[in-house]
Amino acid sequence: MAKAPVLTPQAEDFPRWYQDVVAKAELAENGPVRGTMVIRPYGYSLWERMQAEVDQRIKAAGARNAYFPLFIPQAYFEREADHVEGFSPELAVVTVAGGKVLDEPVVVRPTSETVIGELMAKWVQSYRDLPLLLNQWANVVRWELRPRVFLRTTEFLWQEGHTAHATSEDAAAYARRIAHDVYEDFMVNVLALPVVVGRKTASERFPGAVNTITCEAMMGDGKALQNGTSHELGQNFASAFGIGYLDDQGAQQTAWTTSWGVSTRMVGGLIMGHGDDRGLKVPPRLAPIQAVVVAVRDDDAVLERCRELAAELAGSGVRAELDVNVEVSMGRRVTDWELKGVPVRLELGPRDLADDAVTLVGRISGTKASVPLAGVGRAVADALDAQQSEILSQATDRRDSRTAECAGFEDTLEAARSGWARVSWDALGREEGEALLAESSVSVRCLVRPDGSLPLADSEPDLVAVCARAY
Amino acid sequence: MAKAPVLTPQAEDFPRWYQDVVAKAELAENGPVRGTMVIRPYGYSLWERMQAEVDQRIKAAGARNAYFPLFIPQAYFEREADHVEGFSPELAVVTVAGGKVLDEPVVVRPTSETVIGELMAKWVQSYRDLPLLLNQWANVVRWELRPRVFLRTTEFLWQEGHTAHATSEDAAAYARRIAHDVYEDFMVNVLALPVVVGRKTASERFPGAVNTITCEAMMGDGKALQNGTSHELGQNFASAFGIGYLDDQGAQQTAWTTSWGVSTRMVGGLIMGHGDDRGLKVPPRLAPIQAVVVAVRDDDAVLERCRELAAELAGSGVRAELDVNVEVSMGRRVTDWELKGVPVRLELGPRDLADDAVTLVGRISGTKASVPLAGVGRAVADALDAQQSEILSQATDRRDSRTAECAGFEDTLEAARSGWARVSWDALGREEGEALLAESSVSVRCLVRPDGSLPLADSEPDLVAVCARAY
Numbered sequence: 056m057a058k059a060p061v062l063t064p065q066a067e068d069f070p071r072w073y074q075d076v077v078a079k080a081e082l083a084e085n086g087p088v089r090g091t092m093v094i095r096p097y098g099y100s101l102w103e104r105m106q107a108e109v110d111q112r113i114k115a116a117g118a119r120n121a122y123f124p125l126f127i128p129q130a131y132f133e134r135e136a137d138h139v140e141g142f143s144p145e146l147a148v149v150t151v152a153g154g155k156v157l158d159e160p161v162v163v164r165p166t167s168e169t170v171i172g173e174l175m176a177k178w179v180q181s182y183r184d185l186p187l188l189l190n191q192w193a194n195v196v197r198w199e200l201r202p203r204v205f206l207r208t209t210e211f212l213w214q215e216g217h218t219a220h221a222t223s224e225d226a227a228a229y230a231r232r233i234a235h236d237v238y239e240d241f242m243v244n245v246l247a248l249p250v251v252v253g254r255k256t257a258s259e260r261f262p263g264a265v266n267t268i269t270c271e272a273m274m275g276d277g278k279a280l281q282n283g284t285s286h287e288l289g290q291n292f293a294s295a296f297g298i299g300y301l302d303d304q305g306a307q308q309t310a311w312t313t314s315w316g317v318s319t320r321m322v323g324g325l326i327m328g329h330g331d332d333r334g335l336k337v338p339p340r341l342a343p344i345q346a347v348v349v350a351v352r353d354d355d356a357v358l359e360r361c362r363e364l365a366a367e368l369a370g371s372g373v374r375a376e377l378d379v380n381v382e383v384s385m386g387r388r389v390t391d392w393e394l395k396g397v398p399v400r401l402e403l404g405p406r407d408l409a410d411d412a413v414t415l416v417g418r419i420s421g422t423k424a425s426v427p428l429a430g431v432g433r434a435v436a437d438a439l440d441a442q443q444s445e446i447l448s449q450a451t452d453r454r455d456s457r458t459a460e461c462a463g464f465e466d467t468l469e470a471a472r473s474g475w476a477r478v479s480w481d482a483l484g485r486e487e488g489e490a491l492l493a494e495s496s497v498s499v500r501c502l503v504r505p506d507g508s509l510p511l512a513d514s515e516p517d518l519v520a521v522c523a524r525a526y
Numbered sequence: 527m528a529k530a531p532v533l534t535p536q537a538e539d540f541p542r543w544y545q546d547v548v549a550k551a552e553l554a555e556n557g558p559v560r561g562t563m564v565i566r567p568y569g570y571s572l573w574e575r576m577q578a579e580v581d582q583r584i585k586a587a588g589a590r591n592a593y594f595p596l597f598i599p600q601a602y603f604e605r606e607a608d609h610v611e612g613f614s615p616e617l618a619v620v621t622v623a624g625g626k627v628l629d630e631p632v633v634v635r636p637t638s639e640t641v642i643g644e645l646m647a648k649w650v651q652s653y654r655d656l657p658l659l660l661n662q663w664a665n666v667v668r669w670e671l672r673p674r675v676f677l678r679t680t681e682f683l684w685q686e687g688h689t690a691h692a693t694s695e696d697a698a699a700y701a702r703r704i705a706h707d708v709y710e711d712f713m714v715n716v717l718a719l720p721v722v723v724g725r726k727t728a729s730e731r732f733p734g735a736v737n738t739i740t741c742e743a744m745m746g747d748g749k750a751l752q753n754g755t756s757h758e759l760g761q762n763f764a765s766a767f768g769i770g771y772l773d774d775q776g777a778q779q780t781a782w783t784t785s786w787g788v789s790t791r792m793v794g795g796l797i798m799g800h801g802d803d804r805g806l807k808v809p810p811r812l813a814p815i816q817a818v819v820v821a822v823r824d825d826d827a828v829l830e831r832c833r834e835l836a837a838e839l840a841g842s843g844v845r846a847e848l849d850v851n852v853e854v855s856m857g858r859r860v861t862d863w864e865l866k867g868v869p870v871r872l873e874l875g876p877r878d879l880a881d882d883a884v885t886l887v888g889r890i891s892g893t894k895a896s897v898p899l900a901g902v903g904r905a906v907a908d909a910l911d912a913q914q915s916e917i918l919s920q921a922t923d924r925r926d927s928r929t930a931e932c933a934g935f936e937d938t939l940e941a942a943r944s945g946w947a948r949v950s951w952d953a954l955g956r957e958e959g960e961a962l963l964a965e966s967s968v969s970v971r972c973l974v975r976p977d978g979s980l981p982l983a984d985s986e987p988d989l990v991a992v993c994a995r996a997y
Contacts, residue, residue, distance in 0.1 A: 088599060093593070093594050096590035119567035120567065120574065127559070147623040148620060149620050149634065150619070153617075163620065170558065210596050
């Protein structure tokens with residue numbers, strides 16, 4: 056009798072496969088209040104690694120971390136017309152506190168442009184105070200009607216950057232810098248997701264933005280996931296909150312602001328962007344556990360050598376874990392490490408030991424080889440590099456093979472059944488074509504140049520629309 | 527005419543001095559909703575360093591980070607009688623979300639014992655699942671009637687550890703381990719606050735705990751600050767939430783739990799525990815900026831050498847900052863670096879350069895010396911070590927000189943006007959004496975052994991009460 060698969064196969068039911076991975080790899084589960092989630096230790100360790108990598112890039116881009124309140128006066132939301140319209144349906148409101156009904160209800164932040172705008176107005180006085188580059192790591196709340204763990208939850212964790220600039224050009228350049236140097240760099244080189252960086256169409260912009268740059272990743276079922284966004288807010292929030300400054304001529308000016316964020320949604324992107332029927336595949340540069348040393352059998356010499364090996368790898372900077380849990384069957388443990396997507400597995404049993412060797416298995420490449428114990432440090436380092444390249448090329452190959460060059464509306468709709476369509480924005484019929492696609496749940500994920508690069512303006516000629524169904 | 531002091535002198539008005547430091551060093555300010563705070567970049571960088579140091583120690587103690595929801599069903603709070611009584615007056619409640627009145631209001635977490643208890647009950651089945659050691663970094667909300675930035679705010683940031691154990695002994699030992707190996711070690715060796723680690727009296731325990739271990743620090747005005755606590759929760763939460771397990775004999779048992787936390791309140795403790803009339807003093811091991819290289823004057827050779835020096839220090843692992851902001855007067859910049867408490871300042875001007883030297887100023891020791899540029903790396907490393915020892919001995923000397931050995935109620939009351947009193951718990955009159963002290967706003971901060979160490983039980987003989995006024 057064939058062994059029952061641990062996970063629902065992707066080809067059978069992709070959404071159920073996703074739920075199975077989240078549960079079986081012990082990544083997260085639903086919280087008691089509808090739409091909330093509990094992030095379990097292994098899931099959280101993936102997020103911690105994402106935070107560390109993104110935080111380092113944000114700091115390199117000159118922004119400084121700060122912290123703004125969870126609670127925002129409801130009236131703040133009414134100051135920017137598009138913003139209030141966009142967020143009102145999703146707000147959670149505290150009306151009772153300290154045993155009393157509040158005179159003024161407070162909103163649990165869905166995003167912090169408003170409260171940060173209020174504070175920036177105090178802090179910015181002169182052109183010398185600009186640019187003001189801030190970021191915060193925080194939780195935000197958006198009441199979700201159709202929640203889905205990591206992808207769309209009532210509460211999620213994220214970073215939100217907020218900056219103020221003296222000129223439109225400076226704000227636009229910084230929003231692009233974040234999209235490229237922070238998000239795209241992290242997503243491609245660490246997460247190994249070959250994102251397309253493009254401009255959102257007007258209907259898909261952040262409420263209150265004049266331009267939204269998005270990083271779109273292809274998932275295993277050919278759908279798109281918006282994995283991070285960077286917004287030019289023009290002077291909308293600066294005007295609403297009075298962020299003004301005296302320029303070097305002594306004239307009063309209004310500032311230009313940006314905001315940008317990535318969230319725990321990226322954990323969902325990691326799962327669906329790389330996983331297979333055996334579970335997660337985690338790129339080595341992200342992996343909280345890069346290599347696991349597995350003792351095949353309960354044997355003193357084997358256990359001791361495994362301990363030495365794990366310590367040796369940790370000493371050389373590999374995030375290594377030791378599995379000497381020999382009372383559990385080897386098959387079950389291997390299944391579990393595969394499920395968790397650990398990129399390199401070193402199996403050591405009495406036969407390996409007799410050969411002065413260890414069996415090195417690559418989760419991403421699927422390769423298995425006997426490696427001399429003497430040179431194992433170098434072999435693991437090489438294997439990690441190889442797995443990192445391999446996972447990016449697997450994801451890039453899939454994205455490219457499932458992206459069709461289309462000529463107009465009909466073939467775009469057809470291509471978006473199973474992947475992405477690239478079509479001339481003009482040939483699609485621009486906003487009208489976009490509205491028609493929406494009737495079939497297909498959206499314009501972003502606009503790019505013919506060579507795939509980021510356009511600087513909606514008015515550029517020959518824009519290409521990347522169209523897909525999306526999470 | 528004498529220059530007006532930047533800060534209200536401590537001796538004149540300590541609470542105003544505190545507010546001045548918070549504002550002028552740009553640490554934090556009030557948020558728009560009563561009792562909330564905005565943590566500004568420099569204040570947040572102090573918290574980030576605290577987080578990094580505490581997180582490392584928590585992981586070394588075997589606990590793993592996870593994340594639990596901000597929103598908790600109101601009904602959960604009613605399951606543990608002391609807990610609901612303790613927290614009810616402080617809860618913030620969401621009653622409206624997604625545009626509708628909720629059928630069941632949800633509480634914004636004031637602490638997470640309840641929701642984590644609910645999840646632990648699912649995860650713990652067998653003795654093999656124990657101990658379960660979890661921690662989360664999160665924001666919590668307690669509606670405060672008399673808020674004070676960092677010390678008592680409606681929303682604050684903290685870590686809360688939550689663990690489940692098979693036996694009372696194991697839970698008690700872990701609560702002590704956290705108090706000593708995580709909190710005391712961090713507070714003494716990094717924060718340089720010589721905390722007294724003791725047991726809270728029954729009236730001061732966490733709501734729902736059977737024992738609370740506290741780390742009490744003396745502030746500059748002789749008052750005490752509870753800087754962190756570790757609780758044994760007995761079986762109170764395990765019974766209320768059904769955290770049970772099958773023991774190795776197959777019998778059903780109830781688990782024993784602990785919880786423990788430190789918060790942004792520690793930033794207040796850092797300010798008031800070390801600051802002087804010139805501002806903050808930050809211990810080098812904590813300091814986000816350990817050494818600042820200050821160009822005394824706008825001179826190309828000086829600026830270039832300053833840049834090299836800052837880069838050299840950063841390269842050798844010092845958290846170094848460069849100040850070439852020469853359009854601002856040297857006096858004002860020095861005042862500002864003193865205000866921010868940067869432990870080592872290197873001043874370099876044309877005369878220093880001519881001597882191939884730099885002027886090294888210790889913020890904590892108040893020393894100033896010319897140091898040859900050739901050996902400056904070593905000199906800075908030595909100075910940082912010296913400032914770290916010096917700040918701990920300053921704080922220890924103050925604590926010891928302002929702690930009086932008392933014989934009974936009257937002299938305890940007198941001593942607590944300006945510092946701490948140590949008095950036999952029996953001679954004080956135990957709970958009765960404690961209640962009398964409370965009438966004069968003096969509290970028993972904790973019970974210790976005569977040698978100052980942590981008692982294992984309230985029933986130990988010869989307990990000493992440490993009494994003080996407190997924040």
